Amino acid sequence: xxxxxxTLDKTSGQPLxxxxxxxxxxxxxxxxxxxxDKLPAILALSAHxxxxxxxxxxxxxxxxxxxxxxxxxxSGLYALPVEEPPHAPxxxxxxxxxxxxxxxxxxxxxxxxASGIAFDFRYGDVExxxxxxxxxxxxxxxxxxxxxxxRVLDYGHPQGEEELRSEIAGYLYQSRGIxxxxxxxxxxxxxxxxxxxxCQLIPLRGMRVALxxxxxxxxxxxxxxxxxxxxxxxxxxxxxxxxxxxDTDASAVYITPSHQFPLGMVLPIxxxxxxxxxxxxxxxxxxxxxxxxxxxxxxxxxxxxxxMDHNDRVIYMGTLSKSFLPAARLSYIVLPEPIARSVRExxxxxSQPVSPLIQQAMLRFMREGFFGRHVRKMRRLYQLKxxxxxxxxxxHMGARIEIIGQKAGLHLLIDVxxxxxxxxxxxxxxxxxxxxxxxxxxWSTPSQCPPSYIMLGFGGLNEYTIDEAVGRLAGxxxxxxxxxx
Amino acid sequence: xxxxxxTLDKTSGQPLxxxxxxxxxxxxxxxxxxxxDKLPAILALSAHxxxxxxxxxxxxxxxxxxxxxxxxxxSGLYALPVEEPPHAPxxxxxxxxxxxxxxxxxxxxxxxxASGIAFDFRYGDVExxxxxxxxxxxxxxxxxxxxxxxRVLDYGHPQGEEELRSEIAGYLYQSRGIxxxxxxxxxxxxxxxxxxxxCQLIPLRGMRVALxxxxxxxxxxxxxxxxxxxxxxxxxxxxxxxxxxxDTDASAVYITPSHQFPLGMVLPIxxxxxxxxxxxxxxxxxxxxxxxxxxxxxxxxxxxxxxMDHNDRVIYMGTLSKSFLPAARLSYIVLPEPIARSVRExxxxxSQPVSPLIQQAMLRFMREGFFGRHVRKMRRLYQLKxxxxxxxxxxHMGARIEIIGQKAGLHLLIDVxxxxxxxxxxxxxxxxxxxxxxxxxxWSTPSQCPPSYIMLGFGGLNEYTIDEAVGRLAGxxxxxxxxxx
Numbered sequence: 001x002x003x004x005x006x007t008l009d010k011t012s013g014q015p016l017x018x019x020x021x022x023x024x025x026x027x028x029x030x031x032x033x034x035x036x037d038k039l040p041a042i043l044a045l046s047a048h049x050x051x052x053x054x055x056x057x058x059x060x061x062x063x064x065x066x067x068x069x070x071x072x073x074x075s076g077l078y079a080l081p082v083e084e085p086p087h088a089p090x091x092x093x094x095x096x097x098x099x100x101x102x103x104x105x106x107x108x109x110x111x112x113x114a115s116g117i118a119f120d121f122r123y124g125d126v127e128x129x130x131x132x133x134x135x136x137x138x139x140x141x142x143x144x145x146x147x148x149x150x151r152v153l154d155y156g157h158p159q160g161e162e163e164l165r166s167e168i169a170g171y172l173y174q175s176r177g178i179x180x181x182x183x184x185x186x187x188x189x190x191x192x193x194x195x196x197x198x199c200q201l202i203p204l205r206g207m208r209v210a211l212x213x214x215x216x217x218x219x220x221x222x223x224x225x226x227x228x229x230x231x232x233x234x235x236x237x238x239x240x241x242x243x244x245x246x247d248t249d250a251s252a253v254y255i256t257p258s259h260q261f262p263l264g265m266v267l268p269i270x271x272x273x274x275x276x277x278x279x280x281x282x283x284x285x286x287x288x289x290x291x292x293x294x295x296x297x298x299x300x301x302x303x304x305x306x307x308m309d310h311n312d313r314v315i316y317m318g319t320l321s322k323s324f325l326p327a328a329r330l331s332y333i334v335l336p337e338p339i340a341r342s343v344r345e346x347x348x349x350x351s352q353p354v355s356p357l358i359q360q361a362m363l364r365f366m367r368e369g370f371f372g373r374h375v376r377k378m379r380r381l382y383q384l385k386x387x388x389x390x391x392x393x394x395x396h397m398g399a400r401i402e403i404i405g406q407k408a409g410l411h412l413l414i415d416v417x418x419x420x421x422x423x424x425x426x427x428x429x430x431x432x433x434x435x436x437x438x439x440x441x442x443w444s445t446p447s448q449c450p451p452s453y454i455m456l457g458f459g460g461l462n463e464y465t466i467d468e469a470v471g472r473l474a475g476x477x478x479x480x481x482x483x484x485x
Numbered sequence: 486x487x488x489x490x491x492t493l494d495k496t497s498g499q500p501l502x503x504x505x506x507x508x509x510x511x512x513x514x515x516x517x518x519x520x521x522d523k524l525p526a527i528l529a530l531s532a533h534x535x536x537x538x539x540x541x542x543x544x545x546x547x548x549x550x551x552x553x554x555x556x557x558x559x560s561g562l563y564a565l566p567v568e569e570p571p572h573a574p575x576x577x578x579x580x581x582x583x584x585x586x587x588x589x590x591x592x593x594x595x596x597x598x599a600s601g602i603a604f605d606f607r608y609g610d611v612e613x614x615x616x617x618x619x620x621x622x623x624x625x626x627x628x629x630x631x632x633x634x635x636r637v638l639d640y641g642h643p644q645g646e647e648e649l650r651s652e653i654a655g656y657l658y659q660s661r662g663i664x665x666x667x668x669x670x671x672x673x674x675x676x677x678x679x680x681x682x683x684c685q686l687i688p689l690r691g692m693r694v695a696l697x698x699x700x701x702x703x704x705x706x707x708x709x710x711x712x713x714x715x716x717x718x719x720x721x722x723x724x725x726x727x728x729x730x731x732d733t734d735a736s737a738v739y740i741t742p743s744h745q746f747p748l749g750m751v752l753p754i755x756x757x758x759x760x761x762x763x764x765x766x767x768x769x770x771x772x773x774x775x776x777x778x779x780x781x782x783x784x785x786x787x788x789x790x791x792x793m794d795h796n797d798r799v800i801y802m803g804t805l806s807k808s809f810l811p812a813a814r815l816s817y818i819v820l821p822e823p824i825a826r827s828v829r830e831x832x833x834x835x836s837q838p839v840s841p842l843i844q845q846a847m848l849r850f851m852r853e854g855f856f857g858r859h860v861r862k863m864r865r866l867y868q869l870k871x872x873x874x875x876x877x878x879x880x881h882m883g884a885r886i887e888i889i890g891q892k893a894g895l896h897l898l899i900d901v902x903x904x905x906x907x908x909x910x911x912x913x914x915x916x917x918x919x920x921x922x923x924x925x926x927x928w929s930t931p932s933q934c935p936p937s938y939i940m941l942g943f944g945g946l947n948e949y950t951i952d953e954a955v956g957r958l959a960g961x962x963x964x965x966x967x968x969x970x
Contacts (some may be wrong), residue, residue: 112564128638137629140842144622153613156813189674189838196681200710221834225685227712326640329840349706353674356812358840 002037005296008049016051021059024090028068028079035081039069048078064172068376109225118433120470123262123411125460126322131216135370136325136361143360156356158347160187160332164359165365168332170316175375177307178316184340188331189353191291192222193315194322198225198287198333201350202315202345209287210250212240214442214449216261219254219289234442235260239267242274253278256368258302260292262413262439262455264405266302272392275305277364281312284412294323294375297383312336322410323375326476330362372481382410385463389456392470400478410459418477419449428476434469487522488595493534500662500788501536502543509544513553513564520566524554547659549854554860570659608747608896610945612866620855621810621846628845635969643832645672645817649844652851653803653817661778662792662859663801669825673816674838676776677707679802683772683818684711686828687800695735695774696723699927699934701746704739704774717929720745724752727759737770738763743778743787747898747924747940749890751787760790765800771799779808779860782868783891797821805847807895807944808860813843819878867895870948874941877955885963895944898924903962906936913961919954 006023008016027033037046041062042216046053060077063069069077069455109134143152151161159165165182170179186201188194205226211219224230231248233240239260245253254274257267267275275330277288296302306316324330335343365371389412393403397414404413416425422438429436436456440449458466474481491508493501507774513516527545533537545562548554554562597724628637644650657663671686673679686692690711698702698717709715714917716733718725724745730738740760742752752760764771772788781787791801801819820828850856874897878888882899889898903911907923907970914921921941925934943951959966 026637036752124640128634131634133629133634137626140629141622142627144618144625149613149616149618153616153810155609155806185833190836192836193674193678193838196685204709205712211896218834218836222685225688225690265934321640324585325638326540326637327841329838349703351675351677351703353814353838355840355843357815376728464848 002033002040004040004045004049006049008051016192017055017058017062018051018177020051020055021062021141022145024059025068028063031394035079037079038075039063039077041076050089058174064372095325098422101372108137109473115364116433117430117435119461119465119472120177121433121437121456121458121469122435122460123437123455123457124321124326126326126410127378129462130377130381131325132370132374133369136365137299137447139364139368139370140357142364143357152226152357152360154356156352156354156359158350158352159183159185160352160354161356161363162299163358164363164366165332167363171366171371172304172316172334176290176304178304178334179307180316180334183344184335184337186333186335186343186347187352187354187359188333189329190331191216191317191319192218192287193353194319194331194333195222196226198315199223199228201346202285202339204228204252204285207252208248210245210248211444212252212255212260213252214439216256216289217289217441217446220444228442230287235263235265236401237265238271239265240271242271242278245275245278246282250284251282252287254287255305256289256291257305259296259408260405261289261291262405262411262442264407264409264411264413265409267305272308274312276308276313280311284313287317288314289317290315290317292322292409293318295379295382295410306334309336312338315339322377324362324365324371325372328358328362328444330358347419381463382459385458385461385466388463388466389470390429390459391457392467395467396474396481397478400474404453411455411457414454414456415450416454416477418452418454420477422454425452425454425477430472432472432476434473434476436473487518487525489530489534491537492535492917496755502540502547505534505536506544506547507538509548510553510634513548518564520564523560524548524562524564526561543659548613558649569708577674601918602915602920604946604950604957605920605924605943606941606943606954607920608922608940608942609806609809609811611895612940612944613814614947615812615862615866618855621850621856623854624846624855624872625842626850626856627849628842630846637842637845638932639841641837641839641844643835644668644670644829645839646848647845649703649848649851650758650817652848656851656856657789657801657803657819658759659791661775663789663819664792665801665819668829669684669820669822671818671820671828671832672837672839672844673818674814675948676701676774676802676804676805677703678838679818680704680707680802681711682952683800684708684713685772687824689713689737690772692737693733693735695730695733695738696929697740698741698926698929699747700929701741701774701776703931708739715929718841720748720750723756724750725756725760726768727756727763730760730763731767735769736767737772738813739772739774740790741774741776742790743775744781744893745890746774747890747910749892749894749898751894752790752890757790757793761793761796761798765796769798772802773799774802776804777807778803780864781896782869782871783892789967791819794821797823800824807854808863809847809850813847815843815847817838866948870943870946872948872953873948873951874955876941878950880952881955881959881966882963885959889938896940896942899939899941901937901939901962903937905962907939908937910937910962914958915963917957919957919961921958 006020008019018225042053042056046056064071069079071077075431077463079212146152158429162182165185169180169182173181187195188197208231209223210231210233213234231250233244257272275286278284290304290368306314319331320328392408393401400417402415404415406412436454439455440446443449527538527541531541549556554564554808556562573688607707647667650670653670654665654667657665671682673682690713693714693716695716695718698719708817716735718729725740740758760771763769775789791799804816807811866895878886885902887900891897908946911921921939924940925931928934
C-alpha cells in the first residue's frame with residue numbers, strides 16, 4: 001500500500017480537494033505512484049490527512065475523470081499508466097516529426113499551404129492531429145443508434161439535452177469549483193451565440209455593458225449587434241480597473257478574469273472581491289467568460305469568479321471549442337437560479353440551435369470519460385507547445401521582444417522591438433512562410449494598440465516545429481539576427 | 486419511344502418548365518410512363534412542344550433531382566420506378582398497421598406515452614418512422630472520414646460551407662425558381678437564429694417591422710427579443726392587407742406568402758405584386774418565410790415571392806427542419822446581392838453556429854440525391870396524411886367543424902362548433918388520449934383568436950391511425966356523436 005504525504009494548506013484559498021488531487025496527479029505523472037498501484041481507501045486517507053471524507057472523495061473523482069486512476073468495483077481506486085508525452089524527434093528529421101510510438105507525420109504542418117504559409121499562428125486553432133477521432137466517431141454512431149430515435153431526430157429541449165447539461169454541471173463543479181445544476185445551464189452554439197441568447201433572454205439588450213479594453217472583439221461585436229450600449233474600461237497590470245468601472249453607470253460587465261483576453265493577466269483575488277462588491281452595490285451583473293480555463297501551466301489553477309459568487313451576480317460562460325473541438329459548436333451559460341427561472345419561462349418560445357445528434361454524441365463522450373482524458377492530454381500537450389514557444393522566443397529573440405501574458409491559454413502577445421509596425425512585421429513574416437497577427441482589433445480603438453504588438457496563437461502548431469518557425473520570424477524581423485545566431 | 490403531349494399555358498404565370506415537369510411527374514406516378522422507359526431527347530422535345538431547350542432541360546433536372554428519372558451517361562434520361570405509396574392495412578389490424586412490404590409497426594404511435602397520450606397533433610412534428618436513417622448515417626460517416634479533416638474539426642466558414650450553400654442555391658432554383666448564388670446565402674441554425682442574424686447583420690434591429698396578425702410567434706418572439714418595433718397588420722381571406730401595411734411606417738415586413746402561418750391561405754398574385762410595389766415605393770424590405778413550401782397538395786406550386794423580386798427587396802428564409810429533419814438545426818437566408826455584400830463584410834467578425842460535421846453530411850445527402858428523393862417521398866406521404874385527415878374530419882365531424890387552410894403544409898386549423906372554448910376542447914381531447922392545441926399564441930393579442938379554433942399538426946402522425954384519432958376527438962367533443970355514428 002502506498003503512503004501519501006501531501007502538504008495541504010488550509011489557508012491558501014485553494015480548495016483542499018484540488019490540492020490533494022494535484023498532489024496525487026503529480027505523483028502519478030512523476031512515476032512516484034506506479035501504474036497499477038492501489039490508492040489508499042477514502043476513509044483511511046481522510047483520517048490520515050485529517051481532512052473530510054468528502055475532500056478525498058472529490059479529489060478521487062477528479063483523478064478518475066481525468067484518467068489518472070480507475071475505480072475497480074468492490075476493490076478501490078488504482079493508478080493508471082500515464083501516456084508518455086511525445087518526445088522530440090531525432091535531429092535531422094525536423095520536417096516530418098515522428099513520435100516515439102511511430103505516429104504518422106502531422107498532415108497540416110509544416111508543409112506550406114497553397115499560399116506558401118508553412119506556420120500559422122492563428123488564435124483559436126486547436127490541436128487537431130491528435131484529436132481522438134475514433135472515440136468521437138464511436139460516440140456519434142452510438143448516438144445515431146440510440147434506441148430512442150426521437151432524441152436524435154427531433155428539435156430537442158430548448159435549454160439543451162438535460163443529461164448533457166448534468167454532465168457539464170458535474171464537470172464545472174469538479175474542474176472549476178462551480179456549484180450548479182442542469183436547470184441553470186443553457187446550451188448555446190458558440191460564444192457569440194451565448195452572448196446573443198443573454199441579450200435576448202436576460203435581457204442584456206439595451207443595457208449599458210462595460211467591457212475590458214482591450215477585450216474580446218467577438219463578444220464586443222455581438223453585444224453591439226444586439227443594441228447594447230458599450231462602455232470601455234481600461235486595464236492596468238492586474239486587469240480591469242474596478243475603480244474606473246465605478247465611474248461608469250454600466251449595469252453589467254463582461255470580463256475574462258482567469259486569463260484576460262488578449263493580454264493574459266489573471267485578475268488577483270483582491271480585484272475579484274472588489275468586482276463582486278461592485279455588483280452587489282450597483283445591483284450589477286458580471287458576465288464571466290472562462291474561455292480557456294482548462295489550460296493553465298504556471299501556479300495554481302485559478303478558481304472561477306462564479307465559484308465565489310454568493311449573491312447570484314455572476315453569469316458564467318464556457319465553450320467546448322477550445323477544450324474539445326471548434327466544430328462541435330457547443331458552448332454554455334450558467335445562470336444564477338433567480339435569472340434561470342425567468343429564462344426557463346421564456347425559452348418555451350425558443351428552439352435550441354445545437355443539433356441533438358451532436359449533443360447526444362457529446363454526452364457519451366463526456367460520460368465515458370473521453371472528455372476528461374482529452375482535456376488532460378491537451379493540457380499536457382499545450383504545455384509542451386507553450387514551453388517550446390517560450391524557449392524559442394528566448395533563444396531566437398531574447399531581449400529584442402517582451403512577452404506579455406505567459407502563464408496560461410493558447411496564445412501569447414509579444415512586443416517586438418524592431419522599430420517596425422505590425423503591418424510590416426506581418427508582411428515580413430509572410431515572406432518567410434509564416435502568418436502572424438496584430439491584436440489591434442481587440443482594442444475598442446484599434447489605433448491604441450501598441451503598433452509593435454504581435455499575437456501568437458500556438459494551439460494549432462506542432463511543438464517540434466515551433467522553434468523553426470520562431471527562428472524564421474527572427475531572421476525576418478531582426479537585421480542582425482543571422483550575424484548573432 | 487414515348488410521346489409527351491402536355492398542355493402548356495404560357496399565360497398562366499406558372500413557369501413553363503414547372504408545367505412540363507409536373508406533367509411528366511404525374512405521368513410517371515400514374516404509370517403512363519413506365520419505369521425504365523426513355524424520355525424524349527431534349528432537342529426533340531423542345532422542338533415538338535415549341536419551347537426552349539432550356540425549359541426542357543430545367544424540367545428534366547427537376548425530375549432527376551426528385552428521383553423521378555435518372556440520367557444514364559451518353560444515353561439519356563430514363564423514368565425510375567416510383568415507390569408504391571404505403572397501403573391501408575387489412576381491416577381488423579388497425580392497431581399495429583403493417584405496410585404491404587411488411588414494414589414493422591411504427592414505434593411512436595399509436596401506443597400511448599407515459600402521460601397517456603396516444604396521438605399528438607403537435608405542429609412542427611415531422612415523419613420520423615420512415616426517415617432514411619441509413620443514408621443519413623452513411624453521409625455522416627463519409628463526412629467524418631473526409632480526407633481533409635479540418636473540414637469537420639474546425640470552425641468552418643462564417644457563412645456556412647460553400648459547397649453546401651451551392652447545393653442549396655441549386656435546389657432553390659429548381660424547386661422555387663429562385664436565382665441566387667452561394668455567396669448570397671447565409672446558413673443559420675433554425676428559423677429563430679435566421680431572424681437573429683438578420684437583426685444583427687442587416688440590421689433589422691431597431692427597425693419597425695410589420696408582421697401578419699395572426700402570424701408565427703416564434704419569429705415575433707425573436708424580433709421582439711432583438712428590439713424591433715413590431716407593427717401588426719391584419720389579414721383578410723387572401724392574406725395580409727397591403728393597404729393596411731401602407732398605413733404603417735414599417736420599413737420591413739415579415740410574411741409567409743406561400744402558406745400563411747397559421748391560417749394557411751396563399752397570397753394571390755395581385756397581392757404579391759402590390760406587396761412588391763409597397764417595398765419599391767417605401768424603400769422597404771420583405772422577409773419571405775417559405776417554411777413548408779415543399780408540401781403543397783392542391784393546385785399549382787406557388788412560386789416564391791423571391792422569384793418575382795427584380796429590385797432586391799426580398800430576403801428569403803428557408804428551413805430544412807420540415808423538409809429534412811428538425812435535429813439538423815439547419816436553416817438559411819438568401820440575401821439580395823447589395824445586402825449580401827455588406828453582410829459578408831460583417832460576417833468576418835462572426836463564427837458560424839452550425840457544426841461543420843452536420844453541414845458536410847448534409848452536403849453529401851443533397852449531392853447524392855437523397856434529399857431530392859426524401860422530399861418527394863415526404864410530399865407523397867404528407868399528402869396521404871393530409872387526405873386521411875380531411876376524410877376523417879369530414880366523416881366524423883362533417884358540418885360541425887369548419888376547416889381553415891387546407892391546400893398545403895403540415896397543419897390545419899379547424900373551427901369547432903361545439904360551443905366549447907379551446908381550453909375545454911383540449912381538456913376533453915386529453916381525456917381520450919389525444920393532444921391538440923390552440924393556435925391563440927400566434928395572435929399578437931391571443932384573446933383575439935376565435936376560442937373555437939384548434940390547430941392540428943399532422944406531420945408526425947401515421948396516416949392509418951388518423952381516422953381513429955379524429956373519431957375519438959369527435960366522441961369527446963360532440964355529445965350526439967355516438968348516436969349519429
